[in-house]
Amino acid sequence: MGATVAATGNALPTAKPDSAAQTPYFNQTADGYQLNFDGEHYRALEVSVNGKLVKFRAFENIVYVRRPLEPDYQSLNLYVPEAYFNNGTINGFNAQSAPIFLPNAVGGYMPAKAAAYNDKGFGSDDKPNAIMTALAKGYVVASVGARGRTLEQNGRYTGKAPAAIVDLKAAVRYLHFNDARIPGDANKIISNGTSAGGALSALLGASGDSADYAAYFKTLGAAEASDRIFAVSAYCPITNLEHADSAYEWEFNGLNQYSRMDMSKLNAAGYNDRSKPMPMLEGELSAQQIAVSDQLKAAFPAYLNSLQLKDERGTPLTLDAQGNGTFKDYMKEVIRRAADKAYQAGTDLSDQSWVSLSRDGVAAIDWHGYVHSQKRMKSPPAFDALDLSSGENNLFGTQTVNNQHFTAYSQQHSSLSGGMADAQIIKLMNAMNYIDNPHAATHWRIRAGTADRDTSHAISAILAIKLTMAGKRVDYATPWAVPHAGDYDLDELFQWTDTISR
Numbered sequence: 001m002g003a004t005v006a007a008t009g010n011a012l013p014t015a016k017p018d019s020a021a022q023t024p025y026f027n028q029t030a031d032g033y034q035l036n037f038d039g040e041h042y043r044a045l046e047v048s049v050n051g052k053l054v055k056f057r058a059f060e061n062i063v064y065v066r067r068p069l070e071p072d073y074q075s076l077n078l079y080v081p082e083a084y085f086n087n088g089t090i091n092g093f094n095a096q097s098a099p100i101f102l103p104n105a106v107g108g109y110m111p112a113k114a115a116a117y118n119d120k121g122f123g124s125d126d127k128p129n130a131i132m133t134a135l136a137k138g139y140v141v142a143s144v145g146a147r148g149r150t151l152e153q154n155g156r157y158t159g160k161a162p163a164a165i166v167d168l169k170a171a172v173r174y175l176h177f178n179d180a181r182i183p184g185d186a187n188k189i190i191s192n193g194t195s196a197g198g199a200l201s202a203l204l205g206a207s208g209d210s211a212d213y214a215a216y217f218k219t220l221g222a223a224e225a226s227d228r229i230f231a232v233s234a235y236c237p238i239t240n241l242e243h244a245d246s247a248y249e250w251e252f253n254g255l256n257q258y259s260r261m262d263m264s265k266l267n268a269a270g271y272n273d274r275s276k277p278m279p280m281l282e283g284e285l286s287a288q289q290i291a292v293s294d295q296l297k298a299a300f301p302a303y304l305n306s307l308q309l310k311d312e313r314g315t316p317l318t319l320d321a322q323g324n325g326t327f328k329d330y331m332k333e334v335i336r337r338a339a340d341k342a343y344q345a346g347t348d349l350s351d352q353s354w355v356s357l358s359r360d361g362v363a364a365i366d367w368h369g370y371v372h373s374q375k376r377m378k379s380p381p382a383f384d385a386l387d388l389s390s391g392e393n394n395l396f397g398t399q400t401v402n403n404q405h406f407t408a409y410s411q412q413h414s415s416l417s418g419g420m421a422d423a424q425i426i427k428l429m430n431a432m433n434y435i436d437n438p439h440a441a442t443h444w445r446i447r448a449g450t451a452d453r454d455t456s457h458a459i460s461a462i463l464a465i466k467l468t469m470a471g472k473r474v475d476y477a478t479p480w481a482v483p484h485a486g487d488y489d490l491d492e493l494f495q496w497t498d499t500i501s502r
C-alpha cells in the first residue's frame with residue numbers, strides 16, 4: 001500500500017472549515033501580504049503512508065514575501081504533524097525539535113509552484129512522495145515554490161536569474177522569522193531538490209546569510225531574518241553553469257552520438273510530471289560541433305587545477321593538458337565504487353564489458369567504456385548554446401532580453417551575437433562561489449546516478465570535494481544505473497536526515 005488519502009477536511013474534531021480553498025492567499029491584506037504566520041487557517045488531513053495513518057495540518061498557499069511579483073510561485077505549503085499540537089512525539093521529534101524538510105519542485109529552471117502533499121509525479125503513484133514520507137517520520141514540511149525563467153508579465157520577464165534562489169531564500173527567511181509561531185526548528189532546515197532544483201538546493205545551502213542578495217529581498221519585502229539552512233540534499237545538481245560546458249566535454253569528448261529530450265516541447269505544466277516521456281531528439285555531432293567539443297575539453301584542466309582540489313588523504317587532484325591525471329583516477333574510483341556496491345547487492349554486471357570483476361567484487365572500470373556505454377545527451381556547448389537555445393541561456397535573460405550567454409567562450413562564438421549576462425548575476429547562481437561562506441550549511445547529501453548524462457559527473461564531484469575541504473560533512477555517491485532523477489531512495493534519504501538531526 002502506498003500513500004492514499006483516507007480522509008480530508010474536517011476529519012478531526014478540532015478541524016476548522018477549509019477557508020484556504022476559497023481564498024487562495026489568506027495572508028493577503030489591503031497593502032501586501034503579512035508575514036506573521038497565522039495558525040488558524042488549515043485543513044486537518046489524514047493520509048495512509050505504507051499502511052500507517054499520518055495525521056497532519058495543511059497550511060497551504062502562504063505567500064512568503066510582502067510584495068510578491070508572482071504570488072502563485074512565491075508561496076509555500078506548510079504541513080505539520082497533528083501530534084505537534086498535542087505535545088506529541090514522532091520518531092523522537094517534538095514541536096520544538098522537529099527538523100523542517102524543505103523540498104522545492106523546480107525542474108529545468110522553470111517556474112515551480114510549491115508541491116502539495118498529494119502531488120503525483122513527485123513520487124510515483126504507488127510510492128509515498130517525499131512530503132508524505134517526511135511527515136510520517138515526524139518532520140515538519142515546508143514545500144516551497146519559486147519563480148522561473150519563462151514567467152512574463154506585461155512584456156517583462158519576472159523570473160530570470162537570480163529570481164529562483166532569491167525566492168527560496170525568502171521562504172527560508174519566512175520560516176526563521178516565524179520560528180516561534182511554527183512548530184519545528186528553523187535551525188534544522190533541510191533543503192531537497194532535483195536537477196535545477198538540486199542546484200538551487202545546493203546554492204541555498206552554500207549562500208546562507210550572504211549579503212549578496214540583499215537588494216532583491218528589499219524589493220520583494222522578504223522577512224528580515226536569517227536565510228541560513230542546516231542541511232542540503234541535492235540530486236543531480238545542474239550547477240556550476242559557467243564551467244559545465246568544459247566539464248561536459250572533458251567527460252564526453254569523442255562520444256559523438258546524442259539522444260536527448262526535445263526541450264522545445266517543454267512547458268511549465270508538463271515538465272514536472274516526470275512520469276510522461278518527453279519527445280526525443282537523436283543525432284550525431286557535426287564536424288563543427290566536434291571542433292567545439294575539442295576546444296571546450298581542452299579548457300577544463302586549467303579550471304580543474306585552479307580549484308586546488310585534494311582527496312581525503314590530501315593527495316592533489318589534478319589533470320594534465322590531455323585531461324588525464326589524479327582527478328580522472330578519482331572519478332574512475334567513484335564509478336567503480338558505485339558498480340561494486342551494486343554488485344555486492346546482487347546486480348548482474350557480467351554484460352558490462354567495461355567492468356572488471358574479481359573474486360571480491362568490481363576490481364576496476366574502464367573509463368572510456370563507461371563513457372561510451374550510453375549516448376551523450378547534449379551537443380556542445382552543452383549549456384551555453386551558441387544559438388542561445390538552451391534553458392540556461394533563457395535563465396540568464398533579463399527583464400527585457402529573453403536569452404543571453406553566460407560564458408566567454410560561447411559569447412565569443414555566438415551565432416546570434418548574443419549578449420552576456422551580468423557577471424554578478426552569474427555569480428549569484430553558482431553554489432561553488434559560496435562554499436567558503438562561514439554560514440554555509442554543515443550537512444550535505446549529493447547524489448548523481450551513473451547513468452545521468454545531463455551534466456558531467458565532475459560537476460557534483462567537484463562540489464562534494466570542495467565542501468569536504470571546507471570542513472563540511474558530505475555524503476556523496478553516484479548510485480549505479482540511476483538516470484537523471486531524484487527522490488528515488490527516500491528511506492536512505494531520511495535515514496541520513498535522522499542521523500544529522502539528532
Ligand code: DHB
Binds near residue numbers: 106107108196
Ligand atoms: C534540468 C535538466 C537539464 O539537462 C538542464 O540543463 C537543466 C535542468 C532539470 O531536469 O531540471
